[in-house]
Amino acid sequence: MSHTEKAPQNQPEHPVTDRVHEALAVTRRGVDELLPEGDWIKKLARSEATGVPLRIKLGLDPTAPDIHLGHTVVLNKLRQLQDIGHTVIFLIGDFTSLIGDPSGRNTTRPPLTAEQIKLNAETYYKQASLVLDPGKTEIRYNSEWCDALGARGMIQLASRYTVARMMERNDFHDRFHAGTSISVHEFLYPLMQGYDSVALKSDLELGGTDQKFNLLMGRHLQAEYGQEPQCILTMPLLEGLDGVEKMSKSKNNYIGISEAPNEMFGKLMSISDDLMWKYFTLLSFRPMDDIARLKAECAAGRNPRDAKVMLGQEIVARFHSVQASEDALVDFVNRSKGGVPDDIPEVTLTLPEGGLAIGQLLKQAGLVPSTSEALRMIDQGGVRIDGTPVSDRGLKLGQGVCVVQVGKRKFAKVTLQG
Template sequence: MTQSEFSISPEVEADLRIVRRGCDELLVESEFAKKLAQSRQTGKPLRIKLGLDPTAPDIHLGHTVVLNKMRQLQDLGHTVIFLIGDFTSMIGDPSGRNSTRPPLTREQITENAKTYYAQASQVLDPARTEIRYNSEWCDELGARGLIQLASRYTVARMMERDDFTKRFKGGVPISVHEFLYPLLQGYDSVALKSDLELGGTDQKFNLLVGRELQKEYGQSPQCILTMPLLVGLDGVEKMSKSKGNYIGISESPDSMFGKLMSISDTLMWSYFELLSFRSLDDIAALKAEIDGGRNPRDAKVMLAQEIIARFHSKAAADAALATFEARFRDGAIPDDIPEVTVAGAPIGILKLLREAGLVASGSEAQRNIEQGGVRLDGTKIEDKSLQIDGGVYVLQVGKRKFARVTVVGS
């Protein structure tokens, strides 16, 4: 059947609507529709691949954007392959980098990988998830196999990658081993015979390499699905632990609640679309209520409770709401307080008070702490040497000075 003769059934179209939700691109959609139709006809599930390099031990909400999509595909009956890039982590993904990144040691990777799947299982269904490590096939390649793999892709194609081009033109070094990363990520797709690979928008080049290598190896090329990068708490940069603008899924319920309540009213809708399991119709109805005059805080509470219930429990979500209301709503903290962003996490409390504009000098900050007049998220501060990590906090000096401060990395 040619593409022009292929018609999408209502069942496949319903599947596609679920897959498209919140995505940036689905390439090539017509090919994926055929894969879905064939899967329905044969009863054979598609193989859906997601690769994650364990460069840090914890997963934040930004990671769950792609994991949520994987769960939706699981619920459609397909096989999810959670690929831990223990081999490729030793190279270091150059995506979005303007400089080389130090590779991790095998020991660092092993330690980080221990917690990855346990945390991801809070989103994915473990019973329908295949866990793989790309050292399974990459270790076996050897020098001969690696040379043969490299012969299947040209330098010209590799230099089409935006970050490589910019670094080359800017005279910034590019190590030869960095060319191996997209090749090996692509080879993962060959080894796993994936039908669809997911990733963030910054992974598009790597995903396309996998598609091309599958053709070289005589396989049906995978389709690719890119998801937007979740914007962090600062409302500007993508969510990142290094930037201090993240919400970790293993954080305490109170911390998660406070951070989610701090996002802007505009950013809230992006969080709903990418993080919530509510239907798009439900979200649209809620947005209409907010546009009609309902307090946006009500919507943020719903979002915060849903996410906390997912990663902790319903009881924990209710308790976090009660704590939040007791600390902020029932207290004397006004709704409309200045919002500032301060770089340099971790940062000393004296410097933070000064840069937040709540005191004129370090000595004034010290004096207010000694007099018991400084509170952080409602808790009195007594330690003048306290270091504050990245996150969002409500700072109070005296009875009338407040600021909602987003602390980010340097």
């Protein structure tokens, strides 16, 4: 594949029409940075005048099998740009995953095996298709062109960027001055991600704010290869349920898009009133004017819970169905009143001699990950049996059936039998 053809020179200026202004407003919604905005306006105007859609790229390394709402911030922006007529390239970084992205890290990240990458990639696009329009999405794998580079091509690519510029990157700079090791292969990651933009001739690349260096690398390499440089668009990182750290499975503050409707809705209802508005901007498809009106109504005295219900139902309906969103609201109201949901799991446990300790019961029923977590929840008053709070860490249960609750959302109907 040749990427050295020159971009057309002295391209004519195209008029900036009302439709271009509308497309720019769609692009700007919720973004952290759009660089350079003037170049993006020119690209939009050219596309409007010629009818040729722009090529918009998102690269994702399949480092985990599941996508959470934090990932969908960028996917939502892709869908908005799809809906105004542009081509979305969903790039699975099966080659770059073998290197490991050092972005935002203070240690070398272990690369994934080819088997892990394949398994994770199988679910990535399936889940992303709940947001994107599959009929308007081009799926690519960067092993297509990266494998073909070979040693000679890799050396030639590396010659197009300096070590001094590479060391300007915050994580490399900090690790170098802290005396933390940096492996040479980590320098290859931003080069390979940038080369993806050359191979795909992208007009715009999206990513989180932590990806800015890599996105700018794409601009640099496209210019090196004689192409019109892409613009870059960074989206804010979405805070998780704690409202502090970015949404992450490792921090257990996430909402997975494949979670059960009731669990998803309950988690969304648990976010703070302030964080709710950021979720509206980055996750909702409602027009910004509607969101601003709703925010003003809440400031004037309307219960913010009404707005949170709208957000929760919209998100659940997107990933499940309208009926599921309605059922989730009913379930949430019942729980808020101390009721028990209709769809709780049923678990049968073997009763040891002398009874089953409450900590073991909670763990074996799948309501907590460990007995230490069970005891912590008891100490915090977060455990109930048949609606009655449990305060005794040493409680043992005998034969019978009971409904066990941990926190606000976890229930199980437990049968204990000898």
